[in-house]
Amino acid sequence: MPTENKLSFFLKLNRRVNRLLKAHPNISPAHFSDGVMAQLTLRLCNFGKLKTAATFHGLDVVFPNKIYRKYFFPLLHRLDRIICVSKYTAQCCIDMGLSTKKNHTIPNGADHEITNILPSVESKRSISKKLNL
Numbered sequence: 001m002p003t004e005n006k007l008s009f010f011l012k013l014n015r016r017v018n019r020l021l022k023a024h025p026n027i028s029p030a031h032f033s034d035g036v037m038a039q040l041t042l043r044l045c046n047f048g049k050l051k052t053a054a055t056f057h058g059l060d061v062v063f064p065n066k067i068y069r070k071y072f073f074p075l076l077h078r079l080d081r082i083i084c085v086s087k088y089t090a091q092c093c094i095d096m097g098l099s100t101k102k103n104h105t106i107p108n109g110a111d112h113e114i115t116n117i118l119p120s121v122e123s124k125r126s127i128s129k130k131l132n133l
Helices: 006-023 037-044 066-078 087-095 121-130
Strands: 030-032 052-056 080-082 103-105
Touching: 006 037, 030 037, 037 052, 037 066, 080 087, 087 103
Parallel strands: 030 052, 052 080, 080 103
Antiparallel strands: none
């Protein structure tokens, strides 16, 4: 199966988004799992009244490129919610002028206290032995 090149993908993006939204009018919100993709998509697509959110991981906020900061980062003011993976990333968003009211922090990771997926001591020994650790 041939893959679509990036230029073709972005040239067709707005039409695809509009078709998807028309076919599924109850979609809400649109969530972008990456800040850069959110910025590119917001520049290329019209989401109308659809609520939008994006998750920021760090570099998508602090990337030191003048074009990126001038033409793309300001688009993030359009987002209804900003989800940051750390307090530091959240503070960087605030420092860049994004609203504190839109900003929410959900740290990466898992709470091991509420899971039973950790290997037992016996499993750890077995794995260590097989790996010659």
